[in-house]
Amino acid sequence: MKPATPLSAVFATTALSLLGAALVATAPAVHAQDGCATVEVHNVRPQQGQLMVAAFATADTYRKKAVAQLRLPAGEGATQRFQLCGLAGSTEVALTLFQDLDGDGRMGANIVGMPTEPWGSSGSPGTFGPSWETGRVKLDGSVIVVRMSS
């Protein structure tokens, strides 16, 4: 079987820090000139741990240096909407997410690097994990939709 891409490399660096991006439930999509975008996450495990969000602005910095990071408690529903700020100056972005179920600030992974906690990406990450190419989306005021893994 083809393996899962080791997503732990994406998430296992450090605990994501809260950057002051506002959590605004049901906020409208906001244009990137404002430095913020609305993110809608599906398939969230309700009320379990926190969503950890990282935004990358270029292929070179993808999975290496985030332009924005955010963590917020998983809400009561399977769909969660929030505003992610700190994106000023970017024309496109790729988001990577995981749901920190055990609260250790790191994405759980097994001994071969497969994620053991739900993960997600903007764009169309496919079955086995995201890349810059599959994850990038334009910051044009549209809502960025992410589906967490099944």
Added chain:
Amino acid sequence: MSTRRGLIQAALAAATAPSLLLGREARAAASAADFAAAAAKQPLLTPLLGVDDTTGDRDAEAQLLGRWPAALRGRFYRNGPALLQRGGQRYHHWFDGDGMVQQFRIGDGRVVHRGRLVRTAKLRQEQAAGRFVVNALGTSFPGQPPAGGPDSFNTANTSALEHAGRVLAMWEGGSAYGLSPEDLSTQGPLTWRPELAQVPFSAHPKLDAQGHLWNIGSVGRQIVTWHVGPDGRLVRVQLTASPFPGGMAHDMAVTARHLVLPLPPLKLDFTAPTEGGRRRFAMSPGEPLRVLVMQKDDVAKQRVFELPPQMLFHIGNAHETADGEIVLSYVGAPDARFMDEGAVALMAGRPHDDGPSEVCLARLDMATGRARVERLPGSDGGVEFPRIHPQRVGEAARHLVFGAAWGAPRGLSVFHGVQLLDTHTGRTRRFDYGRDAIAEEHVFVPKPGGRGELDAWLLGTVFDARRQATVLNLLDAARVEDGPVAQAVLPYVLPLGFHGNFTGA
């Protein structure tokens, strides 16, 4: 998984060709309606209708024929893809189906059957959805969320083994599922430790004579080795780099000191678009058949042998000789057309030529790294499902039993019989279940007190199209050609399965 060479091919050609569109349209995957129409005309196809998840449970006491020995007591398990369609959806590839474990309790003058779908996370998700939604090996369902890992699409459909008080329903790419031997209720994935969640535990572990269970898993660039003690506790997991990253690692052998892992030059690209179930499996031209030999106690101490290119699903056995060789028996094939085409044709109910297969013996010189491959006789019509006496695992085993076909095409599955090969003499002995039968894997069951390899019975299932029933057969290994000494006839048809194992009571 089997290379069911041309399973049903000739029968279908004879009986259903007009209705099965032998032109371009025949290359398309079948719908459930197409297949139902084909099955209505061809009685051999019935097992491939499968079961559904509301009526999939099977419980019955079998009708006994012949003489079931009082000394034979235990539980015979089998597993295979059983839930093959939902509503109008039908999987394109035979390997896609959800696993169903069959248990035959033998003893006290009775054979009692119980069959249960493995209640995997994938099955539960699709039950809730009321349709297939999870991408499978040969069938895609666009627009689904990304996979959380292999266990989110684990079908637990390849083999079953009772060990240390639980039944393991095994697949290739993810965790084994544990089931209760009492009622076959699903207990969940077996991971032993949290950091081993979703780590592949392949479907062909080897149980040595002391009750130790050895296995492998393949994860991209890494090979995982598993050692589970007789008490079911995990003894050790080790990792090593694969000499053929991304290649299929399906079956393995164990010797006194080594783990022996064949790596055929076959790659699977799960992300590739399928064409009605095809195009995800490809042989790598110019690549050899590699055999990775690892020391059990330190898999970093290893040697890689390169054999002539061959496709390989299943090994018979391996053992070490006094002069430093490892002798590995296996079934080889020139290509992987069964994986890419045959298993798709099967699901569509149309004929297919899966090409030849043969029994091979590789001698691996651990001192020099050289290998020699010898072709053994008895493969004139194709063989698969090699099994040996269970108390010879890792030691010299003279006899191999196979599902087999031979003779001129006769409008039947290539797998119409069972065949015993004496590797010392090359002599084969066979029993033909007939033109209306599909023979499945047969396993050795030692006779109590027996000492020789042939002091054993052979136990295996056959689909009898005339009865429209699955029949459990018992043969004397010393007189295979005489056919079953006893049979247990179920009042229903079980889906065709892959592999199984017997556990003595």
